[in-house]
Amino acid sequence: MPESNAPAIVWLRQDLRLADNPALAATVASKRPLVLFYLLDDDTPGAWRMGGASRWWLHRSLDALVRDVAKRGGALILRRGEAAKELSRLIKECGAGALYWNRSYEPYAVKRDTALKDKLSKQIDVQSFNGALLFEPWTVKSKTGEPYKVFTPFWRVCQQSGLARPLASSPRKLNGFAGDLRSDALASWKLLPTNPNWAQSFEPEWTPGEAGAKQSLGDFVDDLLGDYPTARDQLGVKGTSRLSPHLHFGEISPAQIVAAIESAVYHKPALRSAADKFLSEIGWREFSTHLLFHWPTLPEANWRDTFDAFPWRKDEAPFKAWTRGQTGYPVVDAAMRELWATGYMHNRARMIAASFLIKHLLIDWRRGEAWFWDTLVDADLANNAASWQWVAGSGADASPYFRIFNPVAQGQRYDADGAYVRRWVPELARLPNKVLHAPWEADDATLKAAGVTLGKTYPHPIVDHAAARKQALEAFAGL
């Protein structure tokens, strides 16, 4: 065994932060020289290759992290390749005596990491930590010893056992390994789009990295938490935390979020119920990861296999119209264009757009899942899969099949002043509120005054809501 002062590698994955990072804190406590390592791994079999929008975020996040690490006297080593091979190489190069990471719960990662631990712990000290969850999946079981399949009882027992977690100490100074280690230039990974640079419109929306995450959390707690229960549903209002991409990349931990929320409630007890509402969303993230861990095929297969017989439609044209925000339903189109322009979609808009794809167009939820995977900056295997299956009705604790969102009613209810549609579907901006969410109901004079020609400046609805609803009810009842 190498000596106890041999360097320790901290392998960062979805934990791109220095604060409350248990693997990093353990290394700092061990006094070993630190080799901080990020690997771009596009080669592990069974992994979902990171999508385009996520790659943009990853670049920005790593760029921020490189600077944060340098400020504290360390260095971040960047390499790409297959994990087992690259880790073995790095261990040899720096003479590492230890390898630490924070656990991932995605099926391919569990498999990969288990094999690595088995192999490498024969040579060096290998340890993994919990840096991503309040409750690791194997720690929450029902009375019968089975994993929960319903959110409410799952979250109830979580709350009863307490959400607060001690935070790992944040290192002021990193005792970086003194030797020379090769690191890729971040730019050489070509994570940023060029020609066209479709992510240009992402820039003003986001500040990837730990500092940006902290700022978002602080702003949310200070300005938005009190109104969260109602404002979260308003499409045109900034009423949500928008922490999802920060959480996905681990720029902030759920434990830090709980600490900030509880501190706010301590100072202002009236925030309790709003805080619980928000924390239950953190609970959904926990629950999705729990489902993925216990049912590893969640991203690929219907959780309820009765759905395997469902006759999904294969036509390309409606799918294409959906992806481009050209369905003729303003709120759906606004949602899809928001996604394209910002790498993000409002939570309620996600439900409306997903319901439309599945229940109005009768297109397989996996096609929507794949599109979101590529276009969301917060694309997360567990959340994405669990949420699509929830909407489809094929998932655990899912929405009943007869719950079919009416895109007009949803628009009128959650975008009553039309701010959301006018922002993302500007060709309809001059329509009055009364017909904004259903332009086909406007009379000719109104359309003309607003400069709208259906079928020309904006599409006719690609399906009729009432007919599509009827068809979906029949198709799903057939299961």
Added chain:
DNA sequence: TTTTGAGTTGTTCGA
């Protein structure tokens, strides 16, 4: 083992 109550986010219809 059996029973009981409950289950994120909705829509439509008819009174």
Added chain:
DNA sequence: GTCGAACAACTCAAA
């Protein structure tokens, strides 16, 4: 405009 019921049964979790 508002309200309650129907939509459909099934599965889950705990007593």
